[in-house]
Amino acid sequence: MSLTRRYFLRSTAAAASVTALASPVFIRNAFAAEPILVGSLHDQSGTMAASGSPMVDSLKLGVEEVNAAGGLLGRPLKLVHYDTQSNIQLYSQYAQQLSVRDKVSVIVGGITSASREAIRPTFDRFRTLYVYNTLYEGGVCDRNMFITGTTPAQTVAKLVPYAMSKGGKKVYIIAADYNYGQITAKWMQKYVKENGGETLSVDFFPLDVTNFGPTISKIQAARPDLILSALVGGNHVAFYRQWAAAGMKDRIQIASTTFGLFNEPATLSAAESDGIIGTFGYFEELTTPASTAYVDKLKKLSRGIPYISELAAATYEGFNLWVEGVKKAKTIERLPVIEALETGIAFDGPSGKVVVDHKTHHVSRNTYLAVVKDRKWVVTETFPDAQPLDTAAVCDLVKNPNDNKQYEISL
Amino acid sequence: MDLAIILALDVLNGAASLFLLCVGLAIIFGMMKIINLAHGEFVMLGAYATVIATNAGMNIWVSMIIVAPLFVGLVGLLIERCLIRFLYGRLVDSMLATWGLSLLLIGLVTTIYGNTMNGVPTPLGGFQVGEYRSSWYTLFLAGMAVSVMALVYALLRFTRFGLIARAVMQNPNMAATLGVNPSRVYMITFGIGAGLTGLAGGLLAPLSGITPVMGAAFIAKCFITVVGGGATIISGTLTASGLFGLVNQLGAYFTTPVYGEVILFLSAILLIRILPQGISGRFFKGMS
Numbered sequence: 001m002s003l004t005r006r007y008f009l010r011s012t013a014a015a016a017s018v019t020a021l022a023s024p025v026f027i028r029n030a031f032a033a034e035p036i037l038v039g040s041l042h043d044q045s046g047t048m049a050a051s052g053s054p055m056v057d058s059l060k061l062g063v064e065e066v067n068a069a070g071g072l073l074g075r076p077l078k079l080v081h082y083d084t085q086s087n088i089q090l091y092s093q094y095a096q097q098l099s100v101r102d103k104v105s106v107i108v109g110g111i112t113s114a115s116r117e118a119i120r121p122t123f124d125r126f127r128t129l130y131v132y133n134t135l136y137e138g139g140v141c142d143r144n145m146f147i148t149g150t151t152p153a154q155t156v157a158k159l160v161p162y163a164m165s166k167g168g169k170k171v172y173i174i175a176a177d178y179n180y181g182q183i184t185a186k187w188m189q190k191y192v193k194e195n196g197g198e199t200l201s202v203d204f205f206p207l208d209v210t211n212f213g214p215t216i217s218k219i220q221a222a223r224p225d226l227i228l229s230a231l232v233g234g235n236h237v238a239f240y241r242q243w244a245a246a247g248m249k250d251r252i253q254i255a256s257t258t259f260g261l262f263n264e265p266a267t268l269s270a271a272e273s274d275g276i277i278g279t280f281g282y283f284e285e286l287t288t289p290a291s292t293a294y295v296d297k298l299k300k301l302s303r304g305i306p307y308i309s310e311l312a313a314a315t316y317e318g319f320n321l322w323v324e325g326v327k328k329a330k331t332i333e334r335l336p337v338i339e340a341l342e343t344g345i346a347f348d349g350p351s352g353k354v355v356v357d358h359k360t361h362h363v364s365r366n367t368y369l370a371v372v373k374d375r376k377w378v379v380t381e382t383f384p385d386a387q388p389l390d391t392a393a394v395c396d397l398v399k400n401p402n403d404n405k406q407y408e409i410s411l
Numbered sequence: 412m413d414l415a416i417i418l419a420l421d422v423l424n425g426a427a428s429l430f431l432l433c434v435g436l437a438i439i440f441g442m443m444k445i446i447n448l449a450h451g452e453f454v455m456l457g458a459y460a461t462v463i464a465t466n467a468g469m470n471i472w473v474s475m476i477i478v479a480p481l482f483v484g485l486v487g488l489l490i491e492r493c494l495i496r497f498l499y500g501r502l503v504d505s506m507l508a509t510w511g512l513s514l515l516l517i518g519l520v521t522t523i524y525g526n527t528m529n530g531v532p533t534p535l536g537g538f539q540v541g542e543y544r545s546s547w548y549t550l551f552l553a554g555m556a557v558s559v560m561a562l563v564y565a566l567l568r569f570t571r572f573g574l575i576a577r578a579v580m581q582n583p584n585m586a587a588t589l590g591v592n593p594s595r596v597y598m599i600t601f602g603i604g605a606g607l608t609g610l611a612g613g614l615l616a617p618l619s620g621i622t623p624v625m626g627a628a629f630i631a632k633c634f635i636t637v638v639g640g641g642a643t644i645i646s647g648t649l650t651a652s653g654l655f656g657l658v659n660q661l662g663a664y665f666t667t668p669v670y671g672e673v674i675l676f677l678s679a680i681l682l683i684r685i686l687p688q689g690i691s692g693r694f695f696k697g698m699s
Binding site: 045047053177203205206210211213214220221233236242245246247251267268269304 | 414417418420421424425428521525526527528529530532533535536537538542543544545546548549615617618619620621622624625627628629659660661663664667668669671672
């Protein structure tokens, strides 16, 4: 298009009027206590909604508490939340919006590893601080982000020996077919080997598989002593039902890194789920005062919340770690907050004490082992101050602050 | 030997579930040429009806076999009157409208029952085949598939309604001149299709994790089966679900579940390439 005089006049006039409209807002904000914007990207609809909804509620609780206590640095907090609708494309789009248009101070969110890897580069590029709170396969090394969910060294490493002591040494692994399941299955194999066991087979399942008949036959043919499951999502719950329907439940022990993240124990009958072993960074059934207080508050805020798992608790803790970081830095600027968090800031959350690890930007935290009984988890063991050793073995942000990649385990 | 029996049961299970899931779609698509993209959501509604009725204290068999098809059938009638009846003969419009309908149904169920998982336990236990175990429910599903097949066949073949319905599907104008009201026949047929889909949802409820979005897992396989089966409802759906059930289950057993799905879709592409009219377009012409 050639630049005509008319076009030039029209566009400058438009620009001038936009500036004129915008300036009163700017003046008003400069004098009032402008809210600090906290970005949130979670799925509240679609296949991941069962995970995302409690995370959003938990984040809202955190923001409300800070505001009730007079805000942060004398300014109120305001949540800018986008429902990513279980759609990776929307993750990328909203991540850009939060960084560029809304200019939020921090972003809390991302659920699946696929969604995290979709938005992480955006926040690196636009230098927006990012807090990720889902348990995941480990290995992300990025100074711009902090990760509060558990990693395999904190959960799988504890789960495998316990489950092997209950079941036996011959292990069959079943996992969801995307990066979380693929990498977690590798960690499972590593820990099985380290504990003197043998992996008979590793099977992956696309997320829309609903008929597990052939798999159940295959498992029976392989005769394992123990099944390790990293199945994900509503469709995969069918495995546990069809397994129980075939009468296999009391014959082979099942342990899982994912079962019970939603309300599975309450959904399945006791006959289908009794005895399944799980390890997470938090269980709603924990009876510590911090945990029960948190559960009460969150259930008051959101009555319909079906189960409060590590996802919600870690989101609350991740957000509060950022709050502590800002308090220490006395600013919401990205770099000073990162440096403040790197001093090893701690927060006493519902799961216990959570401490930021400078080297990996992960956290050390308590993890818990529990067994399903009567449609509830019974927490049987606590592992205090579990370290993110998997990531620490490959990632050192003290030495290489510019490192930026996800390391994968190789067997 | 035991393994062969177990594998045969797996194939039976795959084929029976596929047949139950597809027969309602085959009626709606095969007879009225409506591409019902809300088919998966009809399955979901059937599963929810079962869960809710069972949790309200109703006997699980009653809620699976009676409540689920009745409820979804009524929903189907309502939808036909409000939406589908304006779309006969408009293939592309019907796709768009039913896709919208599927989003609406997902949204409604999510709003009312939340985004959480639901379920009912599987009735019946397992049994032993040598060193392997399988579930009685597999055999029950196969039995239900056979009964549904017999019922639909008898309905279309031996009743006055079946005769009229087939006549309307072949030539609505001619049927109308003979005093039949095609609109009413369409309505009832759509209701029956929806009801059978609801029945499938009810029967699969004890084997699935039930969420508002569960329908998405079924829709592609159902359409492939119906298109692969071709125009005749019973024989087409039966042969196609038998074939795809076999390929999918054995593929998943001998390779991995990932390849099981790949092999299923590959064989569907091959089938459509070789038999563009579907299996029944070639072998069972003129049967119901």
